[in-house]
Amino acid sequence: MSKKNIWFLTGSQHLYGAEALQQVQQNSETIVKAFNETEVTVVPILLPKLVTTPEEITQTCIAANADSECIGVITWMHTFSLAKMWIPGLTLLQKPLCHLHTQFHREIPWDSIDMDFMNLNQAAHGDREAGFIHTRMRLNRKVVVGHWSDPEVQQRIGVWMRAVRGWTDLQGAKFVRFGDNMRQVAVTDGDKVSAEMQFGISVNTHGVGDLVAAVNKVKPSAVAALCADYEKTYKVAPALKKGGKKHESLRYNAKLELGLRAFLEEGDFKGYTNTFEDLHGLKQLPGLPTQRLMADGYGFGAEGDWKTAALVRAMKVMDYGLKGGTSFMEDYTYHLSPKGHQVLGSHMLEIDPAIAAGKPSCEIHPLGIGGKEDPVRLVFNAPTGNALNASLIDLGNRFRLLVNEVKAVKHPKLPKLPVARAVWECKPNFKTACQAWILAGGAHHTGYSYAVTTEMLEDFANIAGVELVTIDADTRISEFKQTLRNNEVYYHLNQGFRA
Numbered sequence: 001m002s003k004k005n006i007w008f009l010t011g012s013q014h015l016y017g018a019e020a021l022q023q024v025q026q027n028s029e030t031i032v033k034a035f036n037e038t039e040v041t042v043v044p045i046l047l048p049k050l051v052t053t054p055e056e057i058t059q060t061c062i063a064a065n066a067d068s069e070c071i072g073v074i075t076w077m078h079t080f081s082l083a084k085m086w087i088p089g090l091t092l093l094q095k096p097l098c099h100l101h102t103q104f105h106r107e108i109p110w111d112s113i114d115m116d117f118m119n120l121n122q123a124a125h126g127d128r129e130a131g132f133i134h135t136r137m138r139l140n141r142k143v144v145v146g147h148w149s150d151p152e153v154q155q156r157i158g159v160w161m162r163a164v165r166g167w168t169d170l171q172g173a174k175f176v177r178f179g180d181n182m183r184q185v186a187v188t189d190g191d192k193v194s195a196e197m198q199f200g201i202s203v204n205t206h207g208v209g210d211l212v213a214a215v216n217k218v219k220p221s222a223v224a225a226l227c228a229d230y231e232k233t234y235k236v237a238p239a240l241k242k243g244g245k246k247h248e249s250l251r252y253n254a255k256l257e258l259g260l261r262a263f264l265e266e267g268d269f270k271g272y273t274n275t276f277e278d279l280h281g282l283k284q285l286p287g288l289p290t291q292r293l294m295a296d297g298y299g300f301g302a303e304g305d306w307k308t309a310a311l312v313r314a315m316k317v318m319d320y321g322l323k324g325g326t327s328f329m330e331d332y333t334y335h336l337s338p339k340g341h342q343v344l345g346s347h348m349l350e351i352d353p354a355i356a357a358g359k360p361s362c363e364i365h366p367l368g369i370g371g372k373e374d375p376v377r378l379v380f381n382a383p384t385g386n387a388l389n390a391s392l393i394d395l396g397n398r399f400r401l402l403v404n405e406v407k408a409v410k411h412p413k414l415p416k417l418p419v420a421r422a423v424w425e426c427k428p429n430f431k432t433a434c435q436a437w438i439l440a441g442g443a444h445h446t447g448y449s450y451a452v453t454t455e456m457l458e459d460f461a462n463i464a465g466v467e468l469v470t471i472d473a474d475t476r477i478s479e480f481k482q483t484l485r486n487n488e489v490y491y492h493l494n495q496g497f498r499a
């Protein structure tokens with residue numbers, strides 16, 4: 001992503017002469033420079049030439065489409081830019097769009113304001129003209145309002161840039177499924193053709209034997225080096241350490257990790273799924289290797305869940321550089337105490353140490369299903385604080401992205417639980433959140449994040465053109481049900497036969 005950039009298109013016209021246009025250009029440079037100097041601007045902004053005619057707008061939109069380094073476009077109408085001029089260009093534009101509604105001068109100079117000031121600072125109506133044509137053309141875009149020096153404005157544009165990065169990363173992204181879906185599970189399945197049309201991802205299968213072949217190619221010297229690395233990085237159980245009774249099992253995990261990593265690198269995959277029902281030729285379900293690959297940025301979904309693998313990958317690209325981290329997660333079990341209801345989230349093995357509070361311990365325990373050797377895994381608690389769960393489901397005629405904001409909380413020690421875990425409270429409260437989640441058809445698998453925000457996912461869904469449903473502090477069930485009903489109609493009409 002390091003070479004990517006965003007284009008800042010300032011709209012104007014020729015009514016007020018060359019001098020006014022020079023001023024518009026200068027002011028745009030000042031704004032772009034200010035944005036580029038903030039740390040929330042994670043993608044550098046470039047300022048192409050002002051656009052003042054239909055031809056210039058169209059050519060600039062074509063150039064933005066053709067430039068693989070341009071991943072999004074911000075527009076702003078410094079003066080009144082006649083919006084019919086934008087129709088041909090915006091019809092062609094294929095890059096994510098953000099409409100910044102700002103004004104160069106922060107305050108009205110009450111004593112000296114004259115018609116020149118008014119004519120130069122016309123975003124108040126110029127951007128309304130732009131907004132009309134965006135709405136008339138049914139364009140998905142983000143609208144950000146306020147003075148360009150306002151930290152909240154800069155932050156909201158930064159959030160959009162993160163969503164744009166997540167989206168861009170998915171275009172052409174390849175995900176591999178080792179084996180098919182876990183038998184009979186509904187929510188983890190779905191239409192991979194639709195997903196490629198909607199999100200730009202391709203999901204294809206490889207027999208697990210192809211992975212076994214890659215694992216068998218791993219050199220013993222590399223295995224020993226990685227085991228030494230494990231011992232340095234984690235609190236490795238004595239039996240697993242070099243010289244310990246079960247060290248061979250740790251060695252097998254290193255071999256599995258190296259084989260898996262080589263396979264993913266060679267195939268240029270950004271994520272994968274597997275299933276405990278299809279491990280022919282592998283001795284264990286990959287636990288530790290999957291945890292570590294996720295921490296390195298690979299998307300993962302268990303039991304063949306390719307939608308969650310893609311979502312986790314996108315969320316990891318979105319949160320890159322932020323504190324917190326994102327992991328594959330599953331709503332596992334409940335605490336339904338009269339004093340407060342909580343969710344314990346975990347998985348059989350595959351929780352990402354990117355969300356570990358403290359140094360994970362590396363342990364070996366029986367799995368109970370799958371009939372293979374005991375797998376090695378990292379065990380840890382997750383931090384407290386604000387987080388969210390996001391779930392991507394296939395409703396048959398469309399995808400729905402569902403988000404629940406939660407608060408991760410402290411919990412008693414869990415000395416006998418052999419897996420990484422997080423405990424959270426749902427917003428607005430457990431009963432409303434779970435009722436809403438179930439009414440919306442949300443999955444048990446999610447992307448769980450301390451860094452990705454609802455606004456980021458809203459921007460992402462908007463760019464992808466998919467439905468976003470949010471459960472947060474303001475959710476009320478009666479309105480929520482009505483939103484789901486409204487969305488059924490909207491998306492049916494909006495996507496029609498294409499879905």
Ligand code: MN
Nearest residue numbers: 302303330445
């Ligand atoms: Mn699962």
